[in-house]
Amino acid sequence: FCYPLTINFVSELYPLEDFIFRSSEPVELRKNEMEMEFYSKGILDIEEVMSTNIILNIPTYPLCKENCKGICPDCGKNLNYEECTCKKEKTIKDERWRALESLKNIFQKK
Helix, strand or coil: CCCCCCCCCCCCCEEEEHCCCCCCCCCCCHHHHHEEEECCCCCCHHHHHHHHHHHCCCCCCCCCCCCCCCCCCCCECCCCCCCCCCCCCCCCCCCHHHHHHHHHHHHHHC
């Protein structure tokens, strides 16, 4: 299905030559430098800037309409027409995620 995507973003571009580090020593970037976009030799290639912003604005679970229940990621059934038979409680295979699972349960109750 087609998914309408409206993207508004502002991006400041800087000449790469001004930011090339001439030192072989490691340089620690400040927070504002982490999100900088660059152009080189007077050429502006917006393909990467545009594709990055488009990808970041695509919803993780795109739905065809606001009240759509979506498709089960495990069995692929359309949840608008039938319930899936997937296990409701997923088992955690990697114990490092157990703490996040408990947080998920707290937020689902709210």
